[in-house]
Amino acid sequence: MRARVSDPFERRRRLGWAVAAVWLFFLGDPLSQAWHADNTVARHLGILALVAFAVTYVLSFRLMRAIPPESEAPPLPLRLGLIAAMLGLGALAVPGAGESALATLVYVAAAAVMLLPGRQRIAAVGLLAAASVTLPAAVPGWSADTGLVFGIVVASTAVFGMTKVVERNRQLLRAYEEIARLAVSEERSRMARDLHDILGHSLTVVTVKAELAGRLLPDHPGRAASEVADIERLSREALADVRSTIRGAREVTLAGELASARAALTGAGIDADLPSAIDEVPGDRRELFGWVVREGVTNVVRHSGARRCTVHVGRDSVEVVDDGRGPSSALDGSGLAGLHERARAAGARLTVARAGPHGGFRLRVELAPPAASMRA
Structure with a gap:
């Protein structure tokens, strides 16, 4: 059974979720807080919201990493919708998880860097960092956590570096594909040129000799037979030349x-x-x-x-x-x-x-x- 050579982008589609999922253990604290919430509704709502948040986060990363190099990115409204859904799910986790639900902002920042273009990602990270400072100050009983701002900045920087590597790989693969396409085109042009030159000359000589043989046949059948023999020889040589050209061995x-x-x-x-x-x-x-x-x-x-x-x-x-x-x-x-x-x-x-x-x-x-x- 012949082994199948897997496409690197197919492997990326299968493993892209793991790249994002490995960081989900940081949601353990909010999930624990929601699990021990006194209010039953808040507890169930918090757990479901955090699970849905994790799934949305992983799907957003898989969506972007699974795009083949020749394809365009998904529509911007879809990407903005994923970010809005993550923010909404993070907000729904607050009644059960409390202040620890702010950890979801780190994931939203990472997803924003992955999903948004250019300056929009910078603006999104800035707003999320500001929210991590202002929300604890605005909600009674919450305390400011500078580690959250640090986590947002570090996660955003790491994902930004990863996106640049992915973009460079895409550009490199496009360049390889273009080189391969040009090489195939050049080889086709060479073969077409060689076949034209070889067959054009050979068929011209064959045509001339056939006409000459036709003129000689009534009065000089011996010479006509000699021309016909030449036609046969030239035809065989032309066939050999065509085969040599296809093999790239024509001299x-x-x-x-x-x-x-x-x-x-x-x-x-x-x-x-x-x-x-x-x-x-x-x-x-x-x-x-x-x-x-x-x-x-x-x-x-x-x-x-x-x-x-x-x-x-x-x-x-x-x-x-x-x-x-x-x-x-x-x-x-x-x-x-x-x-x-x-x-x-x-x-x-x-x-x-x-x-x-x-x-x-x-x-x-x-x-x-x-x-x-x-x-x-």
């Missing part, structure tokens, strides 16, 4: 993309002028340059209507140029957007422009040369 090489580009351009009837050597290209740039060649040649075959395509590869740049129609709205898709993201991540600059005054298309990615080479 693009400049040499491989140049070879694929030659096959795609030749199949489309476009003269290909490609570099025969790439030795001067640093190894850490070859993957990016491979993506540029893939995307550029795919666009040439798909959209350009060109008769010739030239690829220039240097140490710091790669360029794909054709003599076709030039830039068009058909190029404003996710392919160039994905290539722009790759270039930006590598610290390179992507340029899309007309190749010359008579048309054509130029796709160029250039990295800044090393600082040493820029010195006079």
Whole structure:
């Protein structure tokens, strides 16, 4: 049986009452006073009021501590109602518990700090501290107790610190969730970009070869069969590339993309002028340059209507140029957007422009040369 991993907020819901209930033993004196009250009605009323007070106090703490980080706090009228109910129940305990019922003010102050926002909690604690001083002076037979004021201040400060810890934990968890969400979004974008680039190129070549095979079939069935065999091979390679991308193991090489580009351009009837050597290209740039060649040649075959395509590869740049129609709205898709993201991540600059005054298309990615080479 698989063990269940519990949610920390679920544990807080189950244990939040215990955090508040552990301090209820301070109600022992008022409860004892009510239990020994001479008046039966006052005795029963005091005991019931103190029990109800304890339950309300625990529920108020559990209410606030059980809120998930993505949720808003309960409505303010509900929170004020809980505080008012605690004050009322504390007042009902007075006939049976007498002056000792003022101990409930400490709990009300702690609950007010937990339930109220900002300055309202400060005002509530101040009023309760003042009440703990003025009530004994106003009621005959009661005596002032400075320890009660001290208890209100200490309890309020302790709960305030606890609320700050809870708030910080909520903020931290929200930050973790946002980081996880962004990581998932980034991974989805990467996979979408890679799949687009891989399938776009592969399907373009497959389409070109299928058209060529169809033209060759009546008069040159042998060559048509060879093109069909290439289509099968390319389809299998595309499937393998998709699987590698999903596993995160897809690798693009400049040499491989140049070879694929030659096959795609030749199949489309476009003269290909490609570099025969790439030795001067640093190894850490070859993957990016491979993506540029893939995307550029795919666009040439798909959209350009060109008769010739030239690829220039240097140490710091790669360029794909054709003599076709030039830039068009058909190029404003996710392919160039994905290539722009790759270039930006590598610290390179992507340029899309007309190749010359008579048309054509130029796709160029250039990295800044090393600082040493820029010195006079």
